[in-house]
Amino acid sequence: MFISAHSAQMIVDEMRATIHHHINLIDRDGTILASTDPARTGQIHEGALRLLRTGGDVLILHKEDAPVGTREGINLPISLAGETVGVIGVTGPPEEIRTSADIIKKMAEIMLIDRQRQEKDELIDRARDLFVEHWLFSEDVRQEELEIRGGLLGFDLSVPRTVVLLQTTAVQGQAHRVEDLQEMQRPQILRLIQQRMRGRPQDFCAAVHDQLLLLFWERPQAELRDDLRQICTDIQSFYPVQVQAGISSVSRDAMDIRRCYREARTALTAAIRSGQALVPYDGLSLDLILQSIPRELIRDVRQAVFAGFSEAEEPAARQMLQTYFKYDGDLRRCAEETFVHRNTFQYRLDRFAQRTGRDPRRFRDLFLLYLAVWGSDGASPH
Secondary structure (H helix, E strand, C coil), X not given: CCCCHHHHHHHHHHHHHHHCCXXXXXECCCEEEEECCXXXXXXXXXXXXXXXXXXXXXXXXXXXXXXXXXXXXXXXXXXXXXXXXXXXXXXXXXXXXXXHHHHHHHHHHHHHHHHHXXXXXXXXXXXXXXXXXXXXXXXXXXXXXXXXXXXXXXXXXXXXXXXXXXXXXXXXXXXXXXXXXXXXXXXXXXXXXXXXXXXXXXCEEEXXXXXXXXXXXXXXXXXXXXXXXXXXXXXXXXXXXXXXXXXXXXXXXXXXXXXXXXXXXXXXXXXXXXXXXXXXXXXXCHHHHHCCCCHHHHHHHXXXXXXXCCCCCHHHHHHHHHHHHHCCCCHHHHHHHHCCCHHHHHHHHHHHHHHHCCCCCCHHHHHHHHHHHHHHHCCCCC
């Protein structure tokens, strides 16, 4: 088959809008591959078979002499790279369509060449997508195999890369459901990013696990972030979406890309939780990481920590911990902040530890208590 049935149908539908006659695209076996008359798709076209066997330039069929399975019209051979690959048939009175026969033939050949190129590009893109998924997620992978497959697809695995994960969120209030909008827009957004990446063969983008994955060849961080900001601006200027990104550090070798992917995923989660547009992994703070923890879990931790306190007592206990974290455990500064003696503040910490079994001066309790205080109002104790 010289072209897929889907692409063939797209071509005849597009030509029908120009020619206003039924059109058949027929393969070298005489089978109607696509037609503007759906009932004829898959049928054998005897007139096209005759034309293919004789090697003629045109076959004109009048109503009175049309073979069984054909209709009156004009059939012309389609040639690509000097080889006859099929026939284009136009249904209708020959005297009406004969003058446009050469134009019809040329249109079909140009559109076929374009669709073949697109299909080839799509196959290459799909192969590259599958390769990157294998590179990132396969449990059974060898670097030698990756380098060979990557080389065939134009990937130089020795190049240090930064992984970026983009999340697009459709703006609410659209006519379609948000999920449907994201599904419809993702291919167009990918093409938009690919346009921006054109001329940089080692850069790459694909849809992976419902997110957009970008691989950037190593470059100065400021330049990379400028590129990302421009990509986000381009996307948001064309589509009603919010774009957020998580950026990894630079990979050290081919297999290190998996670590970078995990970093980008963590940074993206922090970006989504915090509402920031771009979050680099190396710029993560504890507060940003906390924003990736489900709110339900934070609420459960808070309730467990303050379970022994009444509703009236809890605010004072929480305020004491917030002060302690604010000054990194410096009791003198904590006492000054709360207008008490240093020993008084120390006593309050001791009492809190006795009542809860959790002591902020003990390392294994520190993070849990920080989480409980952070989660109490959704903000940092600092």
